[in-house]
Amino acid sequence: MSFNAFLFQALNGLSAASGLFFVAAGLSLIFGVTRIVNIAHGSLYMIGTYIAYSIATKVGGAFGFWGGIVITALLVGLIGAAIEIVLLRRIYRAPELFQLLATFALVLVINDATLWIWGPEDLLGPRAPGLTGSIEVLGRRLPTYDIFLIFVGPFVLWMLHLALAKTRFGRLMRAATQDREMVGALGVNQAMLFTGVFALGALLAGLGGALQIAREPATLATDLIVIGDAFVVVVVGGMGSISGAYLAAVIIAEVKALCIGLGIVNFGGFTVNFSKLTLVAEFLVMAAVLIARPYGLLGREQVAVRSVAEPEEPLRPSTPATKIAGLILLVVLVCLPLIAKNSPYTLVLGIDVLIAVLFATSLHFIMGPGGMHSFGHAAYFGLGAYGAALLVKWFAAPMGLALAAAPMLALVGALLFGWFAVRLSGVYLAMLTLAFAQIVWAAVFQWETLTGGSNGVLGVWPSAPFDTRTPFYFLTLALAAFGVLLLRKFLFAPFGYAMRAGRDSPLRAEAIGLDVKRVHWLAFAIAGAVCGIAGGLFAFAKGSISPETIGVSRSIDGLVMVLLGGIQTLTGPIVGASVYAVLQDYMMRSTEYWRALLGGIILLLVLAFPSGIVGGFVKLISRRKTTSKAAS
Amino acid sequence: MSAPMLSVENLGASYGAAQILYDLSLNVGRGEVVALMGRNGAGKTTTMKAIMGLMAQSTGKIRFDGHDISGRQPYEIARLGLGFTPEDRRIFSDLTVLENLDIGRQPPRKFSDGVPAPVWTEEKLLALFPNLGEMPNRPGGRMSGGEQQMLTVARTLMGNPLLILLDEPSEGVAPLIVELMANTILELKKAGVSILLSEQNVHFAELVSDRAYVLEKGQIQWNGTMAELAENIDIQRAYLTV
Structure with missing residues (x-):
């Protein structure tokens, strides 16, 4: 491959890095302040692509496209705020894995909601009015929209930096990232701060999604792909570091672009198809970075969050009752072929x-x-x-x-x-x-x-x-x-x-x-x-x-x-x-929207049993025991 | 004496299964500096955290300036004019001195009888703590312990508090800073701010306090005027000296 082709691919990588950066920056900000790893962040990005598509095609013209991008970002920001107020605010004190579970349930719900509203087809948006052309770079044609994207990334990075340094909201975010309890003790309403941060992060994801419609179609598979990429970027860059996120987005996009650019290379009889490595390239980069710099390129060792969850209960050897129950269960399972003779399923x-x-x-x-x-x-x-x-x-x-x-x-x-x-x-x-x-x-x-x-x-x-x-x-x-x-x-x-x-x-x-x-x-x-x-x-x-x-x-x-x-x-x-x-099997057979149903059930369970189904029962029983003790 | 600024009645608090505070009652009058004395682990910090809403109280009632603050969120309590300077200072190490002060900023406020509380600004505070005035843009993480101690007090004052919970301001800082802290407390008292001071050191407490409570194993063991405590060697030997 010629040097020019190499540079051209590098430019391509830079324009791809911008979209990745928006999602990752939002994810990183939210994690920094609320300590929630929002798996649904890719879903917010996906909603952004669909909303922007709708506005761009329904309204049309330059306003439909460019105005649509702004409106989409704001709308997704509002959706983020709503998610925080309705759901996350109730589970900040739950163990962090439960928060993950809740945001994963959101992924399921949002995916099916999108399917319901927009249907299963991929939707290709219009080209960006005013930026439909391309210019010649290094003997190849580069779309002007891609060049626009190359500049949008650093511009947003700069704006975020200004906001974090110069506004009170930004300073509060930085302070809360370090010690949110102390921020509360100084008279700052954390609930408002968290809602604001979540809305900002969602807005960035929505913006990233909206900007993509001129390049790629809106599809239902976007959510998990984007969240996977964004995780990699955030972890490589260092949790909570915005500059790190941009740096990592660029590195990963470049590595991918170079893999595509290299194509099939012959190493003295050994052929390696580099374009096939794109799927694994980002994870190789992440593994390498984590092994060499465990907290990411620009990250720092995480300060232990002052624990808000209850300490973990010790494990106890099973009681005779549990043992008997286990034995009964085993007997039932052994007899299952007899019991279910008439339903092979x-x-x-x-x-x-x-x-x-x-x-x-x-x-x-x-x-x-x-x-x-x-x-x-x-x-x-x-x-x-x-x-x-x-x-x-x-x-x-x-x-x-x-x-x-x-x-x-x-x-x-x-x-x-x-x-x-x-x-x-x-x-x-x-x-x-x-x-x-x-x-x-x-x-x-x-x-x-x-x-x-x-x-x-x-x-x-x-x-x-x-x-x-x-x-x-x-x-x-x-x-x-x-x-x-x-x-x-x-x-x-x-x-x-x-x-x-x-x-x-x-x-x-x-x-x-x-x-x-x-x-x-x-x-x-x-x-x-x-x-x-x-x-x-x-x-x-x-x-x-x-x-x-x-x-x-x-x-x-x-x-x-x-x-x-x-x-x-x-x-x-x-x-x-x-x-x-059983739930998954049952629901997959009974409704097209089984993901939403499953997600809804998970959300209900998380809200009702913040320590899991069995944990919830154990707690109920021990509470009953203590109340009866107190009564006697 | 009029109704106290802060009154704590029968406060109990626990970490998980371990109860730390038992039936603890105390009060701080307006303009008073009250010392909460006790050895390490006696429950001084826990008392302050429970008052501030930073840990759940299991029993009891806490009133501040006419409001019932039992079970309220820390930010709500802070917005009523109760300031807290933690023993471990908890400076935002990524933020500069001025930015740390900005986080603590709250609007000017009045006592419930309409008398305006002292108003603090960055200029006033940097003048009160000249060391901070020399390093307005230094990140909190690159300051000495004494400088951080001044910053945590200044940060709390940015909220124009009516009463401050001051947790061991003399701990682990140079004698010069201890002296500065004592002067600051007297300065604040003169301005009309009430203070609940947690302290192990009788000499320091004696310099600034009007009254004292002695805490041991999460219970109040003794209370009286600071002058009485300073003379009562038996109490000091039983609960304070190591």
Whole structure:
């Protein structure tokens, strides 16, 4: 590639960086002040593209387009304020993961609302009036609108800087980012401040979306793509740093542009198709940055937020009642094929639920007792599933061997990724695990010759005697029960105590001689291996495996299951996974708008049970106990 | 004596399952400087945080300038004219001296009987604390402990408070700053501001206070005039000296 073509791609990258920067800046500001990681920020961007499209096409002309962009930004800002007032304000005192769950539910609701209002088709907006032409740069034609975008990014960055430095609202935001409680004690109404910040962040997302309609069509897939990119940008740039967000947006857009520009390159007989690396490039950049600079390029170590949530309850060994209940449940599950003789679908659903339980329990193992909030548990599910499926595909391996290989491959992956992940904590750990999961996903997606690419691996059927439904159900039940009990055993062994000690007080744990990182690393690996079993079972249950089943949405499903059940109880993930899997299955079959319904239910649950379903019941019971004690 | 500026009745407060304050009652009259004395861990800071609404109180009633402030939000309490300077200062380290002062800014206010409370401006405060006047644009994170102590007091004064909860202003700062703090307290008292001062050091408290409460294990063990406490070696030995 010539040097000029290189520069041209770099310019392209700069114009793409602007849109990315707007979303990331909004996300970063909101996180800084409210400590909420707003997963719905990509959805606000998406709404921006649709509203701007509508105004531009309905009103038309220069005003419809340019005025529409301004109106869209303001409207999305208002929507953001409404979200903050109606929903988030009620959950600031909830654990941070619950806030994530709530914003994820918003993603579902907003996506379906958009589908309902605008329909499923991609909508291509008009070209920007006044900027429809292109100019010649380095022998190629660059649209003038792209040049406009190149300048809009730094301009907004500059405006934000001015606002943060020169206005009282900006100073309050900076102060609240450091110590919001003290800001309150000085007479500042936090509720107003938080609403304002959320509105500003939403406005930026809406602006970013509105500016895109002249380049790309509005589509329903935008929300998750944009939020993924924005997370990467914010984490690479450093949480809470606006300049960092711009720098990171530019770096990532440039790396992507260069990958496209390089195309297929021959390294002495070795051909690498760089344009295929675009999917994974940003995550490689993020992984590299997090390993070298754990708090992002311009970020600083997070000050521990003065905790507003209640301290975590210790885990208790199960009471005889719980043990009996568990036994009864197991007996019912064993009898399920008899009970459900006339509805074969029940067993299919039963297998799905059991796999979900195994998946969620393994995630809970590192999230709850380990305190490591993994956003990429799908990686180990995928490694297990693909490990098993590829053995069958390439070596015609028997099912037993393939199922044994599943946890092994997942274990290797978890050992490798976990080694890096346990060096971080909080949001940064979450993002690094997400990056690793995306790398696995992209590898599977792009390595067509081995994995079949987007088509996946087909024909992964169980071998006799498990080739009919009932025996396979028993196999799944046996492995799931084994996995769950094994993890439980670990938690009440000294290893489990060490894990929890390391979570609650890493310094003190180290002072009594525990190697906290090593303990957490091993925990990560164990969870990965158990998750691999779930993946292997999944491949055989479905007879196939494809990249979309191991994407971000699977990781998020796992998080939702764990949080629904409640993170600090051991029955939580089991109940959460069952409820979630059954609900999802039921709703997907009953309505087109199942996402909105699911999101709505999650929101209700979050508002009603801020400590999860099981946690909520435990609290209710203990409250009743104390009141009856007080009465007697 | 007219109704006190601040009255705390039977206050109880706990962190999770651990109760810290028991049945604590105290009051501060208008224009009075009252010392809340006790060793580390006696509950001085917790008392102040509970009054300020920064931690939930479990029982009791708190009245300030005629308003019931029990269970109110910190910002609402601050807007009634109650100022709080925390022991760990909690300066916004990314913000400059002037910006820190701006965060504390509130409109001028009056006592409930209509008498205007003293009004503070940046100019007045930078004159009151000349060290701060020399570094108006220095970020809070690059200041010494003593300078931060002055800034946290100045920041609270920007809210034109009627009463200040002053948590251990003499802790961990140089003797020169301690002296400055004592003078500032007397200055504020002269201007009509009431102060509840938490303190371990009898000598410092004696310089500025009218009355004193002695706190131990979250309960008031003794109260009287500062002069009585200064002479009562037994009480000092039992609850104050280390």
